[in-house]
Amino acid sequence: MNRSHAGWWFAAPSLLVLALFFFVPVLAAFAMSLTDFDLYALTDLDNLRFVGFENYGALLREPLFWKSLGNTFYFVLLGVPLSLGLSLGAAMLVNSRVARWRNFFRTVYFAPVVTTLVAVAVVWRYILHTRYGFLNYMLSWFGIDGIDWQGDPHWAMPSIVLLAVWKNFGYNMIILLAALQGIPEDLYEAARIDGATGWQLFRHVTLPSLAPVLTLVSILTMTGYFQLFAEPYVMTEGGPLQSTLSVLYFMFEEGFKWWSLGRASAVAFLLFVLMFAITLLQLRLTRREVRQ
Amino acid sequence: MTRRSRTIVVNSLLVIGAVFTAFPLLWMVSVSFMPTGAASHFPPPLLPDHPTLANYRELFANHSAGRYMANSALIATLATCISIVLNTMAGYAFAKLRFAGRERIFGLLLGALVIPAQVTMIPLFAIVKSLGLVSTYAGAIIPTMTSIFGIFLVRQYTLALPDELLEAARIDGAGEARIFVSIVMPLLQPIIVTLAILTFLATWNDFMWPLIVLTDQKLHTLPVALAGLSREHVQDNELMMAGSVITIVPVLILFLAMQRYYIAGILAGGVKG
Numbered sequence: 001m002n003r004s005h006a007g008w009w010f011a012a013p014s015l016l017v018l019a020l021f022f023f024v025p026v027l028a029a030f031a032m033s034l035t036d037f038d039l040y041a042l043t044d045l046d047n048l049r050f051v052g053f054e055n056y057g058a059l060l061r062e063p064l065f066w067k068s069l070g071n072t073f074y075f076v077l078l079g080v081p082l083s084l085g086l087s088l089g090a091a092m093l094v095n096s097r098v099a100r101w102r103n104f105f106r107t108v109y110f111a112p113v114v115t116t117l118v119a120v121a122v123v124w125r126y127i128l129h130t131r132y133g134f135l136n137y138m139l140s141w142f143g144i145d146g147i148d149w150q151g152d153p154h155w156a157m158p159s160i161v162l163l164a165v166w167k168n169f170g171y172n173m174i175i176l177l178a179a180l181q182g183i184p185e186d187l188y189e190a191a192r193i194d195g196a197t198g199w200q201l202f203r204h205v206t207l208p209s210l211a212p213v214l215t216l217v218s219i220l221t222m223t224g225y226f227q228l229f230a231e232p233y234v235m236t237e238g239g240p241l242q243s244t245l246s247v248l249y250f251m252f253e254e255g256f257k258w259w260s261l262g263r264a265s266a267v268a269f270l271l272f273v274l275m276f277a278i279t280l281l282q283l284r285l286t287r288r289e290v291r292q
Numbered sequence: 293m294t295r296r297s298r299t300i301v302v303n304s305l306l307v308i309g310a311v312f313t314a315f316p317l318l319w320m321v322s323v324s325f326m327p328t329g330a331a332s333h334f335p336p337p338l339l340p341d342h343p344t345l346a347n348y349r350e351l352f353a354n355h356s357a358g359r360y361m362a363n364s365a366l367i368a369t370l371a372t373c374i375s376i377v378l379n380t381m382a383g384y385a386f387a388k389l390r391f392a393g394r395e396r397i398f399g400l401l402l403g404a405l406v407i408p409a410q411v412t413m414i415p416l417f418a419i420v421k422s423l424g425l426v427s428t429y430a431g432a433i434i435p436t437m438t439s440i441f442g443i444f445l446v447r448q449y450t451l452a453l454p455d456e457l458l459e460a461a462r463i464d465g466a467g468e469a470r471i472f473v474s475i476v477m478p479l480l481q482p483i484i485v486t487l488a489i490l491t492f493l494a495t496w497n498d499f500m501w502p503l504i505v506l507t508d509q510k511l512h513t514l515p516v517a518l519a520g521l522s523r524e525h526v527q528d529n530e531l532m533m534a535g536s537v538i539t540i541v542p543v544l545i546l547f548l549a550m551q552r553y554y555i556a557g558i559l560a561g562g563v564k565g
Contacts, residue, residue, distance in 0.1 A: 010472070011382045011389075013382070014379060017378060021419070025412035025416045026407055028418070098295065098299040100306075107551065110555075114543055116536075117497060119514075122535070123533065132529070134319065137334065137335050174558055174559070255417075265415065268414060271410070275406075275408065
């Protein structure tokens with residue numbers, strides 16, 4: 001094997017698989033979104049018709065699509081800040097100099113991250129059960145009446161947020177913990193000598209030092225949360241009254257329940273463009289903040 | 293605040309947080325040992341009065357849990373083995389071997405990290421269908437066979453290996469394949485373990501793709517089977533908890549045993565699901 005060819009030989013299998021099963025599908029997703037690809041086209045491509053941007057037009061006129069988009073935004077806007085806040089809080093507690101058994105706590109907080117989403121959704125469906133669930137039982141200790149978590153359209157999405165935050169906060173905690181440990185102790189010492197209080201230390205030393213990492217984890221978390229699917233699939237089946245129907249769930253139903261694969265591709269593509277735009281916006285905003 | 297009171301506050305908060313975090317999993321295990329109907333009471337029981345394995349017996353005897361578990365294990369193992377070989381080779385090539393277009397291709401790969409896998413899912417289904425691989429194990433592992441993140445992970449690690457080592461082997465007349473197998477692979481062992489765990493857990497836990505591609509119930513993985521079962525047996529809490537236990541516990545044990553490697557993977561730059 002020639003040395004300059006060796007590189008190609010080593011990279012080729014991976015690149016071939018990526019090209020066939022990732023890059024071609026990405027391009028095909030856009031191409032398919034311009035057609036009326038359906039069950040008939042799946043068996044014989046002769047049944048395929050080019051329809052231009054008709055799928056996109058139809059989507060923008062479809063109230064259910066807007067509903068799923070609104071639900072997904074609600075989930076992201078509620079879930080991401082809660083998730084990040086809890087991650088940061090947990091990271092600071094575990095990192096505290098007075099904390100005991102740090103490794104133990106770190107492991108416990110991280111454990112939900114590695115669990116199977118479908119399985120913990122099943123568990124949470126039971127915890128949130130109106131009559132026998134533990135959460136309503138705990139609320140009853142404080143004299144609060146049981147909430148119909150998954151049956152009430154107002155509470156269904158918050159209960160999915162609860163599951164998502166519980167499952168995910170440990171992930172960002174690990175990253176923030178590493179970042180916290182990277183902040184030089186001198187910075188805190190200097191600020192303390194200047195008479196800074198605990199809150200001021202957090203506001204003027206910890207937060208600015210974490211800013212780049214916080215940007216990264218907020219983008220990663222946000223893009224993850226936009227891909228909401230398994231939780232409503234298991235817990236609420238998108239209901240009640242479509243209050244937990246997410247964009248991906250909508251795509252799944254369009255594609256694999258109604259077999260409108262062209263339209264489903266348009267949904268996927270719109271979601272991707274949206275996520276991409278928001279990521280760029282977030283990057284630009286943070287850059288401006290850092291400059292100021 | 294004095295140091296003593298701060299110690300108490302911080303550690304109490306840590307304990308409270310741990311109780312809330314661990315509770316759902318502990319309760320799941322506890323309820324899975326309760327006889328049918330025992331968990332449907334108010335107030336909800338914390339521990340089983342008469343622990344029983346009936347739910348597990350029911351799962352394996354009447355709901356083919358053994359079969360789904362074998363499917364999950366087989367798909368996750370195959371995906372892990374293939375992805376180790378492919379990603380390690382590519383990661384090594386991008387780090388240590390020169391070839392035309394290397395930097396440009398790597399830049400393209402990094403840029404593509406922002407594309408969520410779901411965008412590819414519909415055309416991928418059409419491709420898998422045209423290859424006749426719908427409802428086969430091969431169809432299920434296709435998207436996990438290689439990953440940009442995996443290549444990136446191996447490349448970063450390989451960059452730190454000394455070039456002199458590879459040069460010395462070349463001067464001794466070793467071929468590129470030989471160098472890779474007997475020098476590079478052993479040195480990459482830690483990152484290979486990390487990659488293996490990340491891939492295994494991600495494949496085991498994956499839901500949307502297996503749900504789409506495995507239309508034959510006999511090939512269902514545990515998460516797909518559990519989701520289906522939970523729609524049919526909405527009221528059967530004890531059985532569902534047992535189903536969740538057999539789905540979660542294998543990966544949880546694997547994680548606890550290999551925690552160090554898993555965390556190393558995350559810190560190397562965010563896992564893409």
